[in-house]
Amino acid sequence: MIKFDQVHKRYPGNLEALQNITFEINAGELIFVTGPSGAGKSTLLKLITAIEPPTHGTIIFENQNLSQIKSAAIPYIRRKFGLVFQDHKLLYDRNCYENIALALEINEVSINDVRGRVRAALDKVGLLNREKSMPISLSGGEQQRLAIARAIACRPSILLADEPTGNLDKKYADEIMDLFYNFQDLGVTVIIATHEIPTTSKKHKQLYLQEGNLIKITDQ
Numbered sequence: 001m002i003k004f005d006q007v008h009k010r011y012p013g014n015l016e017a018l019q020n021i022t023f024e025i026n027a028g029e030l031i032f033v034t035g036p037s038g039a040g041k042s043t044l045l046k047l048i049t050a051i052e053p054p055t056h057g058t059i060i061f062e063n064q065n066l067s068q069i070k071s072a073a074i075p076y077i078r079r080k081f082g083l084v085f086q087d088h089k090l091l092y093d094r095n096c097y098e099n100i101a102l103a104l105e106i107n108e109v110s111i112n113d114v115r116g117r118v119r120a121a122l123d124k125v126g127l128l129n130r131e132k133s134m135p136i137s138l139s140g141g142e143q144q145r146l147a148i149a150r151a152i153a154c155r156p157s158i159l160l161a162d163e164p165t166g167n168l169d170k171k172y173a174d175e176i177m178d179l180f181y182n183f184q185d186l187g188v189t190v191i192i193a194t195h196e197i198p199t200t201s202k203k204h205k206q207l208y209l210q211e212g213n214l215i216k217i218t219d220q
């Protein structure tokens with residue numbers, strides 16, 4: 001589904017954030033991208049989602065070569081990805097319902113389908129009773145659940161999260177991880193960048209990065 005072949009990423013200023021990265025991810029897998037600060041975890045997610053282009057190497061996503069893709073095609077590729085960030089990136093002047101509805105409208109979901117899809121997504125993350133609430137009135141864990149609902153409402157084939165539990169205490173962090181596991185059980189490919197892998201009995205693959213190098217890939 002995703003294949004990196006000898007991928008390098010150099011940012012302006014000559015910093016090589018990723019060097020010679022080669023790996024494959026299959027549909028439906030649970031992947032943890034780990035490594036210390038500055039290892040290149042976020043950069044890897046940005047390359048997968050075509051937010052950043054690689055400097056060298058080949059990235060294949062669903063048989064398309066992202067390294068050569070025309071910029072007009074990028075929005076269509078991005079729709080396949082659901083993105084969740086540590087700081088949620090919610091719209092704080094819109095309520096929970098509107099946060100998700102707007103994402104669906106941007107993704108050109110038919111207006112007739114928006115209401116049902118927003119409510120289904122809120123239901124899946126346990127926030128159906130908060131649809132009129134403003135995000136600021138939610139706890140940190142609830143805000144992250146809203147961010148996940150927004151990502152999943154767009155029905156991505158891949159859900160990517162960058163340090164999704166970084167600001168949360170353990171109880172909320174465990175709830176968030178359980179949500180990701182639930183979506184993986186439904187067939188969504190889940191890729192999570194994190195300093196620390198949560199304890200889990202779920203089968204997963206780990207990509208361990210250090211100073212821009214892929215040091216090891218383990219299956220557990």
Ligand SMILES: Nc1ncnc2c1ncn2[C@@H]1O[C@H](COP(=O)(O)OP(=O)(O)OP(=O)(O)O)[C@@H](O)[C@H]1O
Pocket residue numbers: 011012013015016017035036037038039040041042043044195
């Ligand atoms: N837009 C950018 N321009 C220049 N350098 C960047 C940019 N983004 C990241 N870097 C650099 O690339 C390297 C890898 O950064 P990246 O954010 O991918 O690491 P990370 O493993 O996600 O780190 P953290 O765990 O601290 O978030 C770092 O040295 C960082 O300073």
